[in-house]
Amino acid sequence: MSCANGEKSEGKRDFALEREKMVREQLMRRDITHPGVLEAMSQVPRHLFVPEKYISSAYSDHPLPIGYDQTISQPYIVALMTQAAAPEKEDVVLEIGTGSGYQAAVLSMLCRKVYSIEIVPELAQSAAECLKKTGYDNIEVKTGDGYIGWEEYAPFDCILITAAPPKVPQALLDQLKIGGRLVVPEGSYFQELRLYTKDEEGIKRKDLIPVRFVPMIHGEEK
């Protein structure tokens, strides 16, 4: 997949209007209240992160295929995960599962730096190109196995895992700062979206909602 050529369709559709409608109907009408998240999602051009053939459904209330058996998450799930992670202006964030690059773009508007790891090299490359083309320059993408995290830049204020591991990887909990937040769809078939927080006393866990994500693949399974 390469960055959709939105300019071609720009004349026929008012994407800014579709985005505004998405924010109002899919996010605000549910439980998304974080002003920064609503603002970021009303700005990031989601239609440029989906394959050309799905451009007309880019702002619909569901996930979309991005090739390699992977998907770009439903807008509401992107918003919910971002809101739960609560990134702040000076935060450094790690994302596991770059996919299309859309979630990374949303995060990048709310924090200082996003590091994102993608196991499928072709997706890592196309997401990096797309992010460059759309002007998000505080994101670094690499091909790698998210199970081991990104030690070089750890610890992180927030970690978002956007593929489902059977159990939250210990290496990622270890790479979370004291005071940090980690959001993960945890489980093998049915998953629960969970928020882990770390303080001086240890790790705390909170269940958010049941979800269905693509599984997080181990490096050796590739």
Ligand code: SAH
């Ligand atoms: N955040 C993405 C959606 C991700 S879908 C977006 O905004 O579009 C989940 C992604 O996780 C897929 O692209 C998949 O290839 C990737 N993935 C699966 N296992 C992984 C692993 N172990 N390490 C890094 N990425 C992984």
